Amino acid sequence: MPRRVVITAFSILSPLGSSPDTIMDNFKKGNAPFEISPIDDDILICPVKNFNLKDHIGRFKHARYLERGAQFCVASAVDTVKNADLQDDTLAKAGLFIGSGPSLDFGEELSYLNPDNPDLSKLKALWMLKYLSNTAASVISRLTGIHGDNATIGTACSATLQAIGEAFRKIKDGYLDLAFAGGGSSRFSYSGIMAYKKAQAFFVVKKGRDNNYSPFDTSRQGFVAGEGGAFILLEELEHAKKRGAEIHAEICGFNASISGHSMTAPDPEGKYEEATVRSAINDAGLMPSDVDVVSTHGTGTPLNDDMEAELIDRVYGDHKPFILALKSWIGHLTPACGAVELALCIILMKHKYLPEIRHLTNPCHKSLNFVQNGINYPPNTVLLENFGFGGQNSAIVIKPWTE
Amino acid sequence: MDILQTIQEELAELLDIEKEEITPDAYMVRDLDAESIDLLELAVAINASFGIDVNDDEIFLRLLREFLEEAKDAGKDAGDFLEEKYRFLTRERIDDMLNDLQGGPVLKVNDLISYVSWKLENK
Numbered sequence: 001m002p003r004r005v006v007i008t009a010f011s012i013l014s015p016l017g018s019s020p021d022t023i024m025d026n027f028k029k030g031n032a033p034f035e036i037s038p039i040d041d042d043i044l045i046c047p048v049k050n051f052n053l054k055d056h057i058g059r060f061k062h063a064r065y066l067e068r069g070a071q072f073c074v075a076s077a078v079d080t081v082k083n084a085d086l087q088d089d090t091l092a093k094a095g096l097f098i099g100s101g102p103s104l105d106f107g108e109e110l111s112y113l114n115p116d117n118p119d120l121s122k123l124k125a126l127w128m129l130k131y132l133s134n135t136a137a138s139v140i141s142r143l144t145g146i147h148g149d150n151a152t153i154g155t156a157c158s159a160t161l162q163a164i165g166e167a168f169r170k171i172k173d174g175y176l177d178l179a180f181a182g183g184g185s186s187r188f189s190y191s192g193i194m195a196y197k198k199a200q201a202f203f204v205v206k207k208g209r210d211n212n213y214s215p216f217d218t219s220r221q222g223f224v225a226g227e228g229g230a231f232i233l234l235e236e237l238e239h240a241k242k243r244g245a246e247i248h249a250e251i252c253g254f255n256a257s258i259s260g261h262s263m264t265a266p267d268p269e270g271k272y273e274e275a276t277v278r279s280a281i282n283d284a285g286l287m288p289s290d291v292d293v294v295s296t297h298g299t300g301t302p303l304n305d306d307m308e309a310e311l312i313d314r315v316y317g318d319h320k321p322f323i324l325a326l327k328s329w330i331g332h333l334t335p336a337c338g339a340v341e342l343a344l345c346i347i348l349m350k351h352k353y354l355p356e357i358r359h360l361t362n363p364c365h366k367s368l369n370f371v372q373n374g375i376n377y378p379p380n381t382v383l384l385e386n387f388g389f390g391g392q393n394s395a396i397v398i399k400p401w402t403e
Numbered sequence: 404m405d406i407l408q409t410i411q412e413e414l415a416e417l418l419d420i421e422k423e424e425i426t427p428d429a430y431m432v433r434d435l436d437a438e439s440i441d442l443l444e445l446a447v448a449i450n451a452s453f454g455i456d457v458n459d460d461e462i463f464l465r466l467l468r469e470f471l472e473e474a475k476d477a478g479k480d481a482g483d484f485l486e487e488k489y490r491f492l493t494r495e496r497i498d499d500m501l502n503d504l505q506g507g508p509v510l511k512v513n514d515l516i517s518y519v520s521w522k523l524e525n526k
Contacts, residue, residue, distance in 0.1 A: 061419040061441065121451045125443035 005171045006401060008245040009233035011079035012343035013072050013184070015046040015226050015330045018079075020347045027348075027355040028374065032329045034213060034224060039193050042204050044213060046226035046331030047188065048072070057143055065129035067105040070136040072184025072229030072336065073098060074143070077136075080180060080231035081144040088145055090243075094233075095179030096140060096150035097167040099159030100133045101335035106191040136184070149176060154335075156388030157297070158256065159183060160230075161338025161396060165254035167234045168396070177239040182343075184229025185336035196225065199264065201301060214359035215298035215325040216305050216370060223299040226331025230343040247401040249346050252381075253284025259391030265303050266387055270311040273393045277315055277385055280395035286381065289319045291397070293354065293377075295345050295384040298325030299332050304387065309365035320369040322377065328358040338386045338394065345382050349400045352378040406453075406516050406523075413448045414512070417441055425512055431463075432508040449515070455522040462518040464489070464510050467500075491521035 012018055015033050016026040026032065037043040053063055056075035066074060077098075081091065109127050112119045129135045134152040141147060149170060153163045160183040167179035187196065196202050203222035205211045213224040240247055257276045261267035281288055294316075296308055312323065326341045333340050348354065356374045363370050378400070385395040407427060415422045418435055431437045437445070446457045460466050467485070474484035485497045492500075492514065500509045 059419045061417060063419070064417075121447070123447070125447045126440055 003172050004237040005168050005234050005251045006237050006240050006247045007232050007249045008235045008240045008247055009080050009084035010343050010346055011076050011083055012230040013048055013076050014228040014340055015048055023347055024351050039190050043193055043202055044205060044224045045188055046224055048228050065135055067103045067130050068186035069184050073136040074139050076182060076184060076229035076231045077140045078143055080233055084233045091145045092147045094146045095148040095167055095170055095176045096137055096146045097163040097179055097181040098137050098152045099163035099183040099335050100152050100154055103131045104187060104192040104195050105189040155392040156390050157334050157337055158386045158388035158392035158394040159335040161386045161394040162256050165256055168251050168254050171234055171236050178235040180231055180233055182231030182339035183336045185334050186227035187225045187334055212359035213300055215300040215328050216364050217360050218362040218364050220300040223301055223332040226333045228333055228340050229336050230339040250399045250401050252399055253280045253397040255279035255283055256394040261391050264389050266307045268307055270307045273387055274311045276393040277395045280397050284397040288316050291321050291381050291383045293322045293379040293382045295324045295326060295341055295382060297385055297387045298327050305364055309368055312368055322354055323368050323370045325357040342384055345384055349379045352376055406519050409452050410515055417444055427513040429512050431510045453519055491518045
């Protein structure tokens with residue numbers, strides 16, 4: 001019998017909050033904390049308020065090597081381990097799969113490293129740890145006692161969904177019985193903001209118009225950065241049952257690919273993006289007509305949303321699943337978007353609710369079933385897709401738990 | 404500049420502990436859980452705060468056990484040998500250390516202060 005993989009714990013730190021109740025309250029009241037960046041008043045951001053790493057991990061001296069995104073990663077991992085309530089020997093065998101971007105928090109280090117006028121005395125001895133992508137993994141293992149198979153995956157905005165997919169496959173294929181997967185990100189530092197501003201990927205605030213971030217709207221013109229982190233605990237079904245774990249959802253299928261089209265833009269034809277979505281549905285043993293909710297990548301960039309809308313139309317045809325764009329609520333969490341959006345999907349499935357795509361008034365595609373008003377609806381099969389810079393594609397299928 | 408106070412502040416930040424825990428008599432590793440990477444950072448911080456060129460091997464007594472072997476092999480008195488190697492430590496402190504080797508790493512906060520004062524005097 002094939003091994004089934006379920007989600008038995010999760011935690012989220014998002015602009016909408018960290019508890020499911022607060023998040024649902026914000027969805028229903030239409031609250032999303034978008035604001036002007038204190039660094040650049042051309043730019044909107046969607047921050048997590050009052051985040052303090054110490055509230056999650058207590059005192060830990062090597063936190064000095066964690067940039068803010070890695071702090072969200074570590075905090076949400078530690079919270080998930082607490083929620084999981086596992087014995088130490090079980091935890092030691094658990095896997096750890098993290099999606100991570102490079103740190104874009106180029107701080108004082110860069111000025112000290114100017115070869116024409118270096119000031120090496122001000123550099124930390126191990127300043128490079130802030131820029132190594134597996135620093136968060138190292139900290140998480142030390143704090144929690146997770147010691148199993150692990151990987152830190154750096155596939156841009158597809159990274160955390162791929163980390164979750166890798167964990168899913170390791171469990172499904174029998175290499176692990178349980179694994180933690182997720183990540184964190186923040187791009188609000190000066191260098192983080194300038195990275196995407198120079199790439200012209202950002203929504204730019206302009207005077208004399210509504211500055212609403214509206215994925216899939218004809219007026220959309222770039223993404224708004226969010227921040228936060230999320231982790232889930234994936235577990236083989238029988239393992240979960242044996243220890244009487246609460247089951248939040250089932251992961252049924254996953255796939256990933258690389259487009260080889262452009263360094264940043266998606267392939268307008270969406271060839272490999274579409275193949276990924278179809279393969280994930282196939283991996284779950286389902287048909288496109290079984291999917292009733294699609295949680296889109298929906299960044300609000302002109303190119304992504306056009307490609308994605310066409311892709312959805314081709315894959316699902318007349319079936320017309322509900323279309324969500326969770327980034328309209330939390331912004332784009334770049335490498336962490338997959339984990340955070342998956343955690344939101346779990347919460348929405350449990351609360352049987354689909355939130356509207358905020359500010360969507362003139363959809364860019366006429367025949368898709370965009371959710372334009374929040375509705376009470378019990379999702380049966382959710383497909384979550386993410387597409388990243390470099391042509392990174394990933395899609396996952398989750399269902400509410402039933403025998 | 405108050406050397407103890409500066410080192411206390413640096414250690415409090417580096418080790419994420421309260422300043423009050425950092426007494427001159429506290430052992431760096433046994434009491435304050437300093438690890439090798441913390442000592443690396445501390446050397447950088449002391450370098451910058453006091454404007455001295457810190458030798459990591461000296462200030463952290465890294466070669467202490469090798470020196471003891473060396474003294475033994477050469478048939479020399481351990482105390483005399485260490486006194487020569489660690490000019491910043493008093494003979495009294497060296498004798499204390501020699502009686503304390505079984506307990507683990509002997510380095511104390513006060514040894515760091517002795518090193519910094521000695522360096523400042525001999526600048």
